[in-house]
Amino acid sequence: MYRSTTASLAAGLVALALQSSPVRAEPVTLTFWTIDKPDQAQQSYVLAHEFETKNPDIRIAVKHVDFADISNDAIRAVATGSGPDLVSIDNPEVALFASHGAFVDLTPMIKASKIIDPARFFPGPLASVTWKGGIYALPRGSNTLALYLNDDAFRRAKLDPARPPATWAELRADAAKLTDPAANRYGLAFSAIADEEGTFQFLPWIQSAGGDWNKVNGAAGVSALTFWQGLIDDKLASRDTLVRAQTDSFQTFVAGNAAMAISGPWELSGPIAGARFAWSTALLPVAGPGAPHASALGEHTFGILHTSAHPAAAFRFLEYVYSQEGRDWNEFGMLPSIRNADPKNPAHPKAYATFIEEMRYARVRGPSPAWPSISKAIQSAYQGALTHQATPQQALDAGQSAIDSAREEASP
Template identity: 30%
Template sequence: MQTTRKARAIGVLLLTAGVVATLTGCSGSTGGGSNADSGTYTFWDPYPQYDASSDWAKLIEQCGTQAGVTVKRTGYDTTDLTNKALLAGQQRNSPDILLVDNPVVSTLADAGILTDTTDNGLSTGTIAQNILGAGVLDGKTYGVPIGANTLALYYNPKVLQAAGVDPASIKNWASLDDALAKVKAAGKKGITFAGINTEEGSFQFLPWFWGAGADLTKLNSPQAIAALTLWTNWIKQGYAPNSVIQDTQTTSWQEFQTGEFAFGENGTWQKASAAQMGAQLITIQTENGGPAPVPTGGEFFTIPVQKDAARYKTSAKIVECLSSGDNIVKTDNTLNYVVATQSGQQAQLSTDSTMKTWVDAVGVAKARTGDNLGTKYPVISEQLWTAVQKAESGAASPTAALAAAQQAVDAKLNK
C-alpha cells in the first residue's frame, strides 16, 4: 500500500511540474546530511536571485552559527528545486532542510520524503492554522511556513476618480461590476488578472471561486458556475481584455502598470511597484459582501528524511531561527511576506502600516491543499484552469466547462 501511495504521489508531482524529461539529468551527488556530528548542514531554497551578500544569505549564516554549525545553502528556481528534491528523496540523499512552495509539501510528504513535526521536533506554536494548513496531511504537519503572500485588488486612484468611483463603495460583485461599467464609460479599461492555463490561473481564480461559496471537491456546483460566469462576462462586456486568457501574473501586472486600468488582481510581491505608480489596495470581496477567502502563497520549511535521525534536532533549530517572525520582518527578501503568527503580524504592522490590507487578506486566506486535499489538489487545479480557459475563450459555456472538469477529476482520482 505504501509503495502504491508513493508511486501515485511521485506521478502527480511529475505531472504537475512537467519534469519527466529533466529528472534523469539530475545528479544525486548534491544531497545532504550524513551524520549528526557533521559540522555542515545542507539547505535548498527557491531563491537563486539572492547571492552571498544578500540579507537572506546573511540570515542563513547567522542561524547556522547560532545552531553551532555551518549551513551550505543552494538556491534553485522553483521547478528545478522540486525536481531535485524528488530525485534526492528517492535516492535517500536529501538535504537537511528544504524550503519549497507550499502546494508541494503534501506531495513530498505522501511520497515519504519528509519527516513530520512529531519526528523532527519542529514547533508549530502560534502559527495561524489557515497558513499552517498547507503543511498538514492526514492529521500530520510536515513543515512550517516562512510566511504567507496572497492576492488582493490593486486600484488606480486617478482612473477611479475620473470615472466617479469611490473604492470604498466596492463591497460585493455587483458594486464591482458597477464600478467597471463606469470606468469603461469614462473611456478607461477595467480590470486585469491572470487567466492563463497554469497554476497561476487557478491561483487567481480561487478568490472568486471561494468567494461564491464554491468547493474544490465539486467544480461543477452552481457557486462555481457563478464565479466563472463573472470572469467570462467581464471579457464579453469589455471590462477585461482578451489578453487575460494568456496573461501570467507578471504580464497582467505590466498591463496594469500602463495606467489605463482601474483594477489589477495581484499579490504582495507587487507592493513596491504599486507604490511607485501610486496604486492603492482593497481586499477582494465575496459575491454577497465581505472579504473573500484568498489562496495562501509562499514557501514552507521542511525537514527531509535522513539516514541519521539525530540530525533533525539541529535542523529544527536552524528552521526555527529562519522562520522567526522577527527575522522575517527584519530580512528584506523583497517578497513582502505576511508573518505567520498574529503577534508577528502586529509587529510587522508597527513597522509598515501599508501591510494592513495584506494582513487582513491573509487572515481569511485558505491553503490550496487544505481540507486534506493533499495530492488531489494538482489534479483538481489542472482541470479548474482548463475549464477557465475554455470559458474565457468561448469554447464552452461556464456550465459545460466545469461539468467536463469535474468529470475529468473523477476519472483521474477514481482510477
C-alpha cells in the first residue's frame, strides 16, 4: 500500500510539474543560400553566426551556391516550393524576382521597422532593390568602379598622378604616354569580357556620354564604343581585354604591365598587396568637360522568397545585416550601401574616399525583369565592334533591337 501510494503521488507531482512548466518552443530554422563560401571571414557566415548568438530563437542554415547558378536554382526552387527562406541575388536581378512574385515585398515590414531607414541608402543601392514602388530586397553592401593609377609610372612619364585624367581625351593622352611596348606595358587595363562583368564596365561610358542601358545605339553609345575600340586598336590596351575578367585584368596592373586599371574595391582586400609601386585611385573619367559622372553599382542583395514559412524571422536577420553596414569595408571588402555608415579607421583611407565619392554616381543595371537578355545584347554589341565584325553603330543597332525585343517579351 505504501509503495502504491508513493508511486501515485510521484506520478501526480510529475504530471503537475509538466503542466506548470513553460514549454520551450523549438528554434525557428531559416535556410539561407549565398554566394559566399564557407570561410570564417565571409560576410554571410559571420553575420549569420552573430545573429544566432543574439537571437537564440532563430537558427540559420547557410548554404553556398555558385554565383553562376544561384539565380536559376532559386527560381526553380520557388517553382517547386522547395526554396530557401533567404537568398543572395545579384542586384540587377531583383526586378526579375520581384516581377515574377518570387520575392516578398518588404515595404510594410520596413515601414514598421525601427532599424531600417530607406532614406539613408545611396540612390543606386535603393534603386537596385525597388520595383514598382516596393522594396523587395536589401543590399548586403555595395561596390563600384574607379580608376587605379601606377604613380611611379606616371612620374616616369612626366605626368602628375595628383592630377589624374578627368576626361576621355585626357585618359587616352595619358595612356599613350604611359604605353611602353619595350617594357610590355599598356596604358590602361579594363575588362570587355562577354559576361556581366563586361556589361558592368561598359555602361558607365554610355551613361557619362548621356545614354543608358535602354538606349545604347544613340550618339552616346556609339561614341563610347568607338572610344573603347580606339584604345584596343591603337594598342593602348591589350587585345586580351576582350577575354579577361576584372580580376585577371587587374593583375596586369599589379604586375606592372598596365599603368592604369579600371576595377573595384574588392582589389584592395588582397591583390593590391602585390604591387611593388606607389599607387592611387581617382574617379572614372567623363566623356568631356561638364559631362556627368557615372559608375556602375555592383554587389548582391538579400531577399526573402515568397515560399518562406518564416518571413518575419527572416526580416529580423535583414535588419541585423543593415545594422552592420559600417563593417563592410574593413571586414568584408565592400562599400557600405548607407550614407554615413563609415567604418572606423578605414583601410586604404584615400581609396575609400574615392570609392565613397564614386558611390554618389553608381547606377543600377536596369532595373528590368529582362535584364539577363538585355545584358547579353550589350555584350554581343561591344564584342562585335571590338573584333571588327561590325561597326560600332551596326553592332549597337543590333543590340538595341535585341534589347527592345527582350523588354517587350518581359512586359505583362
